[in-house]
Structures are given as structure tokens and as C-alpha cells.
Amino acid sequence: MSLNGPFATLTSGGDPSKPFSSGLLSSSVSSISSTSARHTSHISKTYRQASTLFLTRRLPEALSTLLPLITPPEPAAEHGEPAPVAQASRTTRIKIWSLYLTILNAIVELEPEEGKDAFGGQEWRALSNKARDGEVWEEVVRNGYHGVEGDVDADVVINLATLLLAHARDQILNQKRLEAYLASSTQPNLDVNSRLMSPSPARSHSRFRSPAKRASGASTPRDLNARVKILELYTLHVLLRNDEWDYAREFITMSVVLDEERREAFLQALQSLREDQEAQEKQEREERQRQEEQLQREIEEARRQRERVEAREKGRLEEERAKRAASETDYGVEDTPSIASSSRARPNRSTSEAASKSARPPRSSMAKSNGKAVAPLTITARASMVIGRLQSIIAQLGASLNSNPTLVMRLLIFIMSMLIMFGNRAVRQRVQRVLGASWAKVLATAGMGTKVSYI
Incomplete structure (x- = not known):
């Protein structure tokens, strides 16, 4: 029985040769395609605008423009709606995440005063800590790849590892993240039966699955080069920062991604870095030894200088003590030295007369012994005696003047x-x-x- 009339025309969409379901499917596909095109155009436009702002060093505006693409919408967050970047193509997705990481790198490299002026103190510290503590890796995995570590694009992993290598406080977290990525990232899944046997709810929510699952693996030369670059960062930079030299050599030797030529190049680079580090350590030891020797010489020179100062101070004290003793002698504390000095200062004539007078007995004793009167001294003898006394007085006066x-x-x-x-x-x-x-x-x-x- 055939269908004729208006019903047949309605069912066939105006064309009796086409079934009803075919017209409905074509209209649905065209509407989805137009929606996807508008979505992709909006993402590309926003990315270009953020790139222009970044190139003009307007970092706050560039970050605020890019954040809506990498942050899930809040009203739909409860239903698991991903961020817009998760729905973009692989090339656009890599560009967006690379630009975000580049903006973060520029923010961290700002001076403290510039960062506080541009973002405010609290926000600038939060953005800097996000790069230094490795929180940005978790943010990329959660917002862009639905929390699946192995689904992150290789180019994004390279940028993340480079950012942490430049600004992280240590490389322990970087090593753990790279090891988790290398362990979870596998070749594309070609088992069609497992996909067909999967339950319908999983297929119904396939639009929320990680986009990298549909284009993962290292089957192309570009993917292979990206994987080799990740191995280079892991073995020749991150492991060496953590002093894992033996493990790096073993990892390079056992890697199945590297061919013989690349493996030999990696091992040579590792040996060269090892020699450079040993030379640097030797230079640091020599510099430290030279500084210690210089310090010892300075200590020895300071000790000798202190001894010279102490000897000079001791000599000065002895000289002051000698001067004090001489001044006490000049003031008459000791009479014998002053008398001796005054007698040495007299001329020969006064010395001879003093000797003759001392050898001559007193007049009273001579008078008593002889019983006769002694003749008085002549004027010449008296004058000589007066002159001698004046000379002794002048000598004593000179000594007193010198001391006082x-x-x-x-x-x-x-x-x-x-x-x-x-x-x-x-x-x-x-x-x-x-x-x-x-x-x-x-x-x-x-x-x-x-x-x-x-x-």
C-alpha cells in the first residue's frame, strides 16, 4: 500500500523520493555545524584579542580577556560543563594554553612594585604562587582535559615543564608531574569493540570527554618530536636539578622512544653536563679554599698588627713611667742624683775648690787641735766660693726648669x-x-x- 496525497508530501519534506528521517537529520547537522562555527569563531576572536593585549604589555587586560576561555562557566559547573577551551580544536587549544602560560611567566618576572601596581599585591602574589607552587599544572588538567593527566597535549606539557623549571621553588613536583604524564600517556586506542560495547550513558556524554583522547598518541613525526622534547626536559633538566644523575642515565638507556642516534646524543649531553658540574664544583671548592686562606691571612695580619700595637703601647707606658720617675727626682724626692748632677755641672775650678774644702778639716777642730787662731779667707777665695755657689744654683735652677x-x-x-x-x-x-x-x-x-x- 502506497502513501499518496498531502501526508506523503509532509513525511517526505516536500520530496516524495526522500524519507522523513533524512530531512530531519540534515537540518540537525546544519544547526550543530552553525553553532560550532560560531563557537570556534568566538574563541579565535578572543584569543587574537588577548594576544594583541599581551604583545602591547597590557598584562591585566590580556589575562582578564583570556580567563573566560579557560574557566568553566559557573552556572553549568554543577552539570560538568567544561571550559570553552576544551571544545576548541587541538591547534587552538594549544595556542590558548601556551598564551596563558606565557602571560603567567611574564607576570612572575615582574618586579614586586610593578606587579603590585598592575594587579594589586594580593592578586599578584596569588598568580606568582600559582606558577612557583605548580598549581597551574592542576588547573590546566582540570579545566582543559577533564582531570586526565595523560590527555594533556604534548606542547602544553612542554610549556608547563618549562614554566616550573624556571620559577618553581624546587623540581620535585615537576618531576612527579612529568612521570605521571609519561606513565599515563599511551598510543591511540584502536579497539573498536570496546567502544561499541561501552554503555549508552558514556556515549551520550561523549561531548564532555577530553578532546585530547580523540587525537592522542605519538603516531606522527610532530608527536614524536614533542615526546622527545619532553624526555629532554625530564632527563637533562628536571632530574639533574634533583641530583638524579644515575636515574637519568638509566632512563635514557631504557627509553623505547629514543632511537640509537638520539640515545647517544642524550648520553653525550648528560656526560657533558656532568663534566661541567664537576668543573663548577671544583671551581667553587677552589674559590672557597682561596677565601679561607685569605681569611687566615687577614686573621694573621690582624694578630701581628695587634702585637705591634701592644708593643708600642707598652713602650709608651714605660717611657711615661721613666719620665714620671725623672720628674719625681727633679722635685727632690731623691737628693743624691740631683746633687751629683749639680756637682758634675760645675767647672773644674769649683770642683777642685769643693774637693779642697771637703779635705780641709773644720775651723773649730783645727783650732782645738792646734790651739792657734786660723787666718780668715782672702777676697779671691771668697769670690771663687760665691761663683761656685752661683754656678750650682744656676745648674739646679736649669734642671728644675726642665722638669717643671x-x-x-x-x-x-x-x-x-x-x-x-x-x-x-x-x-x-x-x-x-x-x-x-x-x-x-x-x-x-x-x-x-x-x-x-x-x-
Whole structure:
């Protein structure tokens, strides 16, 4: 029985030769294609805008423009709606994550004052800690690949490892992440039966599955080169930062990804890095030894300098002690040295006269022994005695002046006062009168003595 009339036209969509289901499927596919095209166009436009802002060093605007692409929408977060980047093509996805990691690297490299001015202190510290603590790796896996470590694109893994290698506080987390990725990333799954036998709910939610699952593996030269680059970062950089030299050599030797030529190149590079590190350690040891020797020489020089200062101080104290002893002697604490020095300062004549007087017995004893009167001294002997006494007084006065400079000042003050006094005419006349009267008395006394002697 055939269908004719308007019903047949309705069922066939206006064309009796086509079934009803075929028209419905074509309209659905066209609507999905247009929606996907609009979605891809929006992602590409947003990516280009963020790239332009980053190239002009407008980091806050570039980050705020890119965040909606890598963050799941909040209203649909409860239903497991992924971030827009998870629905993009592989090339666009890699570009978006690479730009995000590049922006983070530039933010971390900002000076503290620049970062605080651009983002604020708290936000800048949070973004910097995200790169230094490795939280960005977890963010990429969770928002872009549905939490599956092995589904992350190889180029994104390279950028993540490089970022942590440059800014992480240590490379332990980087090593663990790379090991987890290398262990979980496998070749593409070609088992069609397992996919056909999977339950319908899994197939119904296939649009929320990780996009990298549909294009994973190392079956192309580009994937192979990316895997080799990851091995290079892991074995020649991360493991060496953690001082895992033997494990790096063993990993390179046992790797199935590397061919003989690449394996030999890796081993040579590892040996070269080992030699460079040993040379650097030797240089550091020599530098440390040289600094220790320099410190020892400085300590020895400081000790010798201290000894010289102590010896000089000791000599100065001894000199002061000797001067103090000499000053005490000059002030008459010890009479014998001063008398000896004054007797040494006399001329030969006074010394001989003093010796003759000391050898000569006292007048009283001579008078008692002889019983006769002793003749008085002559004028010449008296004058010699007076001159000797004056010389001894002058010598003692010179020694006292040397030991006590205040006496010199007093003497100078006395002389100046005398000069000032004699500068007055009345004083000079009065002194002349006094001296004239005194000299007249002296002459009269001498004349009387001459007359008495003559008589």
C-alpha cells in the first residue's frame, strides 16, 4: 500500500523520493555545524584579542580577556560543563594554553612594585604562587582535559615543564608531574569493540570527554618530536636539578622512544653536563679554599698588627713611667742624683775648690787641735766660693726648669712684669736713687776696710 496525497508530501519534506528521517537529520547537522562555527569563531576572536593585549604589555587586560576561555562557566559547573577551551580544536587549544602560560611567566618576572601596581599585591602574589607552587599544572588538567593527566597535549606539557623549571621553588613536583604524564600517556586506542560495547550513558556524554583522547598518541613525526622534547626536559633538566644523575642515565638507556642516534646524543649531553658540574664544583671548592686562606691571612695580619700595637703601647707606658720617675727626682724626692748632677755641672775650678774644702778639716777642730787662731779667707777665695755657689744654683735652677715648665712661665711673667715696671720713668728714677745710695754705702764700707787693713 502506497502513501499518496498531502501526508506523503509532509513525511517526505516536500520530496516524495526522500524519507522523513533524512530531512530531519540534515537540518540537525546544519544547526550543530552553525553553532560550532560560531563557537570556534568566538574563541579565535578572543584569543587574537588577548594576544594583541599581551604583545602591547597590557598584562591585566590580556589575562582578564583570556580567563573566560579557560574557566568553566559557573552556572553549568554543577552539570560538568567544561571550559570553552576544551571544545576548541587541538591547534587552538594549544595556542590558548601556551598564551596563558606565557602571560603567567611574564607576570612572575615582574618586579614586586610593578606587579603590585598592575594587579594589586594580593592578586599578584596569588598568580606568582600559582606558577612557583605548580598549581597551574592542576588547573590546566582540570579545566582543559577533564582531570586526565595523560590527555594533556604534548606542547602544553612542554610549556608547563618549562614554566616550573624556571620559577618553581624546587623540581620535585615537576618531576612527579612529568612521570605521571609519561606513565599515563599511551598510543591511540584502536579497539573498536570496546567502544561499541561501552554503555549508552558514556556515549551520550561523549561531548564532555577530553578532546585530547580523540587525537592522542605519538603516531606522527610532530608527536614524536614533542615526546622527545619532553624526555629532554625530564632527563637533562628536571632530574639533574634533583641530583638524579644515575636515574637519568638509566632512563635514557631504557627509553623505547629514543632511537640509537638520539640515545647517544642524550648520553653525550648528560656526560657533558656532568663534566661541567664537576668543573663548577671544583671551581667553587677552589674559590672557597682561596677565601679561607685569605681569611687566615687577614686573621694573621690582624694578630701581628695587634702585637705591634701592644708593643708600642707598652713602650709608651714605660717611657711615661721613666719620665714620671725623672720628674719625681727633679722635685727632690731623691737628693743624691740631683746633687751629683749639680756637682758634675760645675767647672773644674769649683770642683777642685769643693774637693779642697771637703779635705780641709773644720775651723773649730783645727783650732782645738792646734790651739792657734786660723787666718780668715782672702777676697779671691771668697769670690771663687760665691761663683761656685752661683754656678750650682744656676745648674739646679736649669734642671728644675726642665722638669717643671710652669717655672719657666713664671720666670717669663716675672721678666715681663719687670720690663713693664722699668718702662715707667718714675720707677726708673727711684731705682736709680736707691742703687746710687746703695753703691755709695758699698764704696764707703770698702774704703773703711782698706784703711783698717792698712793700719
